[in-house]
Amino acid sequence: MEDEARPIVSLDLARLDRVLEIDEASRIARVQAGVFGPALEAQLGARGWTLGHFPDSFSHSTLGGWIATRSSGMQSDKYGDVADLTRGLRAVTPGGILAIRPVPSTSTGPSVREMMLGSEGRLGVITEATVHVHRRPEQRLILGYLLPTWAVSLEVMRAIAASEATPSVTRVSDAPETAFSFATRKTPTPVDRLKSRALQALLRRRGIDPAQIVPGLHRLRGHPAARRRPAAPGRGDRQAARRARHRPQPRRALRPEEVRHALHRDFLLDRGALADVAETSAPWSALPALYDGAMSATRDAFAGLGVHGYVMCHLSHSYHAGACLYFTFAFRAAGVRDELAAYRTVKSAVQQSFLDAGATLSHHHAVGTEHAPGSSRTSRRRAWRWSGRSWRASIPART
Numbered sequence: 001m002e003d004e005a006r007p008i009v010s011l012d013l014a015r016l017d018r019v020l021e022i023d024e025a026s027r028i029a030r031v032q033a034g035v036f037g038p039a040l041e042a043q044l045g046a047r048g049w050t051l052g053h054f055p056d057s058f059s060h061s062t063l064g065g066w067i068a069t070r071s072s073g074m075q076s077d078k079y080g081d082v083a084d085l086t087r088g089l090r091a092v093t094p095g096g097i098l099a100i101r102p103v104p105s106t107s108t109g110p111s112v113r114e115m116m117l118g119s120e121g122r123l124g125v126i127t128e129a130t131v132h133v134h135r136r137p138e139q140r141l142i143l144g145y146l147l148p149t150w151a152v153s154l155e156v157m158r159a160i161a162a163s164e165a166t167p168s169v170t171r172v173s174d175a176p177e178t179a180f181s182f183a184t185r186k187t188p189t190p191v192d193r194l195k196s197r198a199l200q201a202l203l204r205r206r207g208i209d210p211a212q213i214v215p216g217l218h219r220l221r222g223h224p225a226a227r228r229r230p231a232a233p234g235r236g237d238r239q240a241a242r243r244a245r246h247r248p249q250p251r252r253a254l255r256p257e258e259v260r261h262a263l264h265r266d267f268l269l270d271r272g273a274l275a276d277v278a279e280t281s282a283p284w285s286a287l288p289a290l291y292d293g294a295m296s297a298t299r300d301a302f303a304g305l306g307v308h309g310y311v312m313c314h315l316s317h318s319y320h321a322g323a324c325l326y327f328t329f330a331f332r333a334a335g336v337r338d339e340l341a342a343y344r345t346v347k348s349a350v351q352q353s354f355l356d357a358g359a360t361l362s363h364h365h366a367v368g369t370e371h372a373p374g375s376s377r378t379s380r381r382r383a384w385r386w387s388g389r390s391w392r393a394s395i396p397a398r399t
């Protein structure tokens with residue numbers, strides 16, 4: 001913040017860390033906003049409940065931060081993102097305390113709740129929120145599929161979203177990310193290597209190129225009677241289902257504590273590689289072109305800088321109308337004079353490709369100072385000024 005002339009106030013909300021009450025009949029809980037993910041889940045879990053919100057940054061981020069950045073968790077396909085989960089909130093604004101009632105739904109004008117979601121601290125400090133909670137599931141089941149190409153996998157994900165299955169996670173990695181996962185597998189044993197070679201040979205015999213395959217993942221959580229399972233990828237879309245090779249496998253579930261890959265960036269930085277992620281969302285029909293555009297923009301940026309780089313992608317969240325594509329890139333900055341400028345070149349190339357494809361600048365990493373220039377291109381400044389005035393006029397009675 002060397003170039004910041006304005007005064008900076010830093011607030012520590014860490015002591016606002018308690019679940020205040022659970023209204024079991026309404027399945028909502030009133031929670032203080034400074035609570036970190038693990039402490040929140042421990043308090044809810046002790047009474048058999050879960051919020052169901054597990055961003056990769058779960059252990060290092062707070063309920064107030066999730067609301068202020070419109071966060072999405074790994075299981076948002078089932079539970080909804082934080083905007084869906086947050087019913088009411090309390091915030092300290094420059095004009096007084098704002099209390100938004102935790103009603104299930106309302107028709108009284110523009111939503112002040114929506115204005116606070118994603119406000120990134122600019123409208124006030126969120127001190128408390130009333131959020132949906134869910135009974136902890138009795139069973140978890142992971143189903144894995146191998147799909148022949150990225151194009152087929154997008155069709156399969158779309159068909160699952162259109163089906164009546166309710167997985168908590170639906171995720172598919174492209175071929176470069178699949179190769180990366182295999183290459184960075186923890187200490188494979190000789191038996192693991194043999195199994196991997198045998199699987200690749202089997203795939204080739206069936207006419208599938210292992211360099212093209214993409215693994216799909218569906219995690220089902222819930223009570224045995226209520227759980228619906230996608231009988232095959234692409235149910236409801238016969239064409240996709242026919243082309244998909246699938247092999248359901250019950251497996252142990254991931255736990256939030258196992259989400260360690262969020263720390264990979266620091267590991268790579270320590271070794272001279274610049275890495276970051278960029279995530280976006282677009283309608284199903286726009287995803288193939290969005291993917292192609294982002295991959296070539298990133299590779300062109302690497303070529304322009306004369307660096308060796310890697311880019312990979314997964315589809316992380318599915319919706320009625322579309323999905324989130326999550327790109328990860330890294331490059332060796334050897335020989336680059338200005339590393340930060342090189343990083344910005346690659347990052348803005350990816351983000352420009354999102355804007356060119358009509359997609360959003362960020363699906364869940366919010367705006368922040370880095371995305372700010374791009375965000376003014378997605379929504380016109382004059383519209384923002386107008387909505388700011390409307391927001392002030394629509395603020396309900398303060399308590």
Ligand SMILES: Cc1cc2nc3c(=O)[nH]c(=O)nc-3n(C[C@H](O)[C@H](O)[C@H](O)COP(=O)(O)OP(=O)(O)OC[C@H]3O[C@@H](n4cnc5c(N)ncnc54)[C@H](O)[C@@H]3O)c2cc1C
Binds near residue numbers: 033054055057064065
């Ligand atoms: C490695 C990594 C992985 C990530 N993975 C995900 C992911 O899977 N999903 C996802 O959604 N995001 C992810 N993020 C982004 C980030 O962690 C989330 O957006 C998170 O919601 C931020 O919460 P925080 O408590 O850390 O807030 P901070 O980073 O401390 O603050 C973020 C912004 O919110 C404001 N803010 C924070 N608390 C409050 C409050 N109580 N009232 C008002 N304003 C407030 C701050 O002023 C700031 O502008 C990731 C980030 C990293 C570094």
